Amino acid sequence: MAAITAVAGRGLPLRGADLDTDRIMPARFLRAVTFEGLEHHLFEDDRAADPAHPFSDPRYRGATVLVVNRNFGCGSSREHAPQGLARYGIKAIVGESFSEIFLGNSSVLGMPCLTASPESIDALQSLLEREPQIVIDVRVDTGVVTAGDLHVQAQMPPGMRDAFLTDQWNPTAMLLDRYEQVRAVATSLPYISGFQE
Amino acid sequence: MHTLFHKVWNAHAVRTLASGQTQLFVGLHLVHEVTSPQAFDMVRQHGWRVPYPERTFATVDHIVPTSSQKRPFIDLTAEQMTSALEGNCREFGITLYAPGGDGGDNQGIVHVIGPELGLTQPGMTIACGDSHTSTHGALGAIAFGIGTSQVRDVLASQCLALDxxxxxRIEVTGRLRPGVFAKDVILTIIRRLGVNGGVGFAYEYAGPTIEGMTIDERMTICNMSIEGGARAGYVNPDDTTFAFLEGRRFAPQGAAFGRAVEWWRQIASDAGATYDDVVTIDASAIEPTVTWGINPGQSVGIHESIAANADPEALAFMGFxxxxPVEGTRIDVAFIGSCTNGxxxxLEEAAKVVRGRRVASHVQxxxxxxxxxVRRAAEARGLDEIFTKAGFEWRGAGCSMCLAMNPDKLEGQQVCASSSNRNFxxxxxxxxxxxxxxSPAMxxxxxxxxxxxxxxxxLEEVPA
Known part of the structure; x- marks a missing residue:
């Protein structure tokens, strides 16, 4: 792990509200005991239906910043969706809003999700559609997203931002750190002892 | 004056992490074959142990075939994923209910068997690598869907880092009219509040209509909280809850049950609790509801037309x-099942409609x-016979066509009337x-x- 203060790279504009995790990673690709190879199946059905899908568009190959709209990643809790995106090379997502489970799953993979106004997102997406080669700079510390002359103010919950900045975005080590405190809470819960007197 | 959510949260909070999140103890962890293998691998690779194996229960539901559940499964991937879970549970000392194994007759959809076995209890925190974990809130638990990395965290620490x-509070008043069910209520709530209206919220379902519902009905409602964007949904525990739990295999027995009821009553929301938001729904105005679009918020009452200015992408995909109107739309497949309505x-409500009738010849x-x-109880009541006589296939237990990870799938542009939870x-x-x-009756x-x-x-004209 490492602190994540900024992500810079080319962008990929993906328009549409309520893009659910079944769309991102259809269930048939969950038939495996590893996450390996998921990057090849992102939006597989959407891409088949639309040859001009941004994930099939060679101009966006190698992009590391995904720009999406409202309620991205809703539906199933499958981590296979953000795993696929991270393995594809996406390092940060900027969108109007995210489902809570998707946002949490992305964060523990070190893939920050920032939110910005619909107008800002539209401006970013339009710019990327006009100039696919442009570099986007996503500052996790200040929330400023810059692409050429375009500057957008994005947000992230302060706790989550600090976790990225201080290399604490994967909480497992912290959760394992205070076993005695965990045991004290467990012991205080009446159902753990089977409601004995 | 606190809500059940705050009381349960505070009782399970270990500490505040540097990230500002809460380290929350997980009282019950449920595991299935699809979102857990990578988590077990990570635990193994790090050399961690599972400190509370008795607080995790596993089953197979997502990929299991429903045509025959004889082992080895004909579907080799299903067999491989089930044996992987068997190996993982054996290695870490976790109880597993899978066909062909000890206690295999307890197998089923994880959100059906938890309450059925009395594992799900009021005042618990519950986590599972499945977004419909919100179902367990019907018994007054705070239950979250989590990702695979979090499954790893719960296995290794019995804790989650959460905000x-x-x-x-969603206050539902008024009597449901005949032929209108819990499914219609939750579809109406999602339509009204939006598919992302619940982001950042837990939904507390309350009011006389909810209080008058059975636990099964409350589960249907809580199950679809996530379809409204709410990660958790719950109903305060009451006498209906306690009666449901009494005598179940993992529920407290004897004098302990009495002490449990005392604690469960205390954990419910206080009468004067304050809420971040309150919404009122009139149940008496709800009609049998059907979705027409590509998210669960896009629905209409059965005699209502789709809005003229409805989402063009959804209309085009659905062919509306x-x-x-949606009424009169020809269907190809009818699916009764899932953690929402299985x-x-x-099945009893559906059988009332099916009894003495035949499935249309063009419908699977x-x-x-x-x-x-559920399957055994239905067979004991003769429901299997009612369904098969009418031309329904009577299957084994699992998620099946809700998410189509096994051979139960739609083909081409087939239209499916489905009692499940997602029309993505x-x-x-x-x-x-x-x-x-x-609803299953619909x-x-x-x-x-x-x-x-x-x-x-x-329902009005009963066949001879």
Whole structure:
């Protein structure tokens, strides 16, 4: 792990509200005991239906910043969706809003999700559609997203931002750190002892 | 004056982490075959142990075949994923209910068997690598869907790092009219509040209509909280809850049950609790509800037309026009099952419609009980015979056509009347397949009519 203060790279504009995790990673690709190879199946059905899908568009190959709209990643809790995106090379997502489970799953993979106004997102997406080669700079510390002359103010919950900045975005080590405190809470819960007197 | 959510949260909070999140103790962890293998691998690779193996229970539901559950499964991937879970559970000392194993007759959809076995209890925190974990809130638990990395965290530490949620009380008043079910209530709530209206909230379902519901009905409501964006949903525990739990295998027994009830009563929201938001829904105005679009918020009452200015992408995908009704839409497949509506009472309501009738000749109809126990109970009541006589397939327990990870799938542009929870593009296994969500009784009526109809008309005229 490492602190994540900024992500810079080319962008990929993906328009549409309520893009659910079944769309991102259809269930048939969950038939495996590893996450390996998921990057090849992102939006597989959407891409088949639309040859001009941004994930099939060679101009966006190698992009590391995904720009999406409202309620991205809703539906199933499958981590296979953000795993696929991270393995594809996406390092940060900027969108109007995210489902809570998707946002949490992305964060523990070190893939920050920032939110910005619909107008800002539209401006970013339009710019990327006009100039696919442009570099986007996503500052996790200040929330400023810059692409050429375009500057957008994005947000992230302060706790989550600090976790990225201080290399604490994967909480497992912290959760394992205070076993005695965990045991004290467990012991205080009446159902753990089977409601004995 | 606190809500159940805050009381349960505070009772399980270990500490505040540097990230500002809460380290929350997880009272019950449920595991299935699809979102856990990578988590077990990570635990193994790090050399961690599972400190509370007795607080995790596993089953197989997502990928298991429902045509035959004899081992080894004909589907080799299903067999491989089930044996992987068997190996993992053996290695870490976790109880597993899978066909062919000890206690295999307890197998079923994870959100059906938890309450059924009495594992799910009021005042618990519950986590599972499945977004419909919110179902368990029907018994007054705070239950979250989590990702695989979090499954790893719970295995290794019995804890999660989470941000607290706000609480929205959804007060449902008024009597449901005959032929209108819990499914219609939750579809109406999602339509009204939006598919992302609940982001950042836990939904507390309350009011006389909810209080008058059975636990099965409350589970249908809580189950679809996530479809409204709310990660958790719950109903305060009451006498209905306690009566449901008494005598169940993992529920407290004897004098301990009495002490449990005392604690469960205390954990419920206080009368003067403050909420971040309150919404009121009049249940008496709700009609049998059907989705027409590609998210669960896009629905209409059975006699209502789709809005003229409805989402063009959804209309185009579904083959509907703005201003048109959904009633009368020809269906190809009828699916009764899922963690939303695969319990005994759901099958009973569907059987009332099906009894003495035949499935339309062009419709493939299947009933997939939510668990093997549901299947046995239904067979003891003769429901299997009612369904098979009518032309339904009577299957083994699992998630089946809700998410189509096994051979139960739509083909091409088939239209499916489904008692499940998601009408997303491609959800039922065909990229162009179309899902109409509705109550199990409405699915049964559609199966018989061969098209979407108002179930109340069939309930009125009983066939000879």
């Amino acid at each position: 607290p949620l706000k609480v929205r 026009s703005g201003g048109a 319990r005994l009472s759901d 109809a299947l009933v997939v009980p939510g668990s093997q126990a 593009k491609g959800r039922q296994g065909s990229p162009t397949g179309r899902t109409l969500l509705m 699915v049964a009526a559609a199966a018989v009519a061969g098209e979407v109809v108002d179930v109340r008309e069939m």
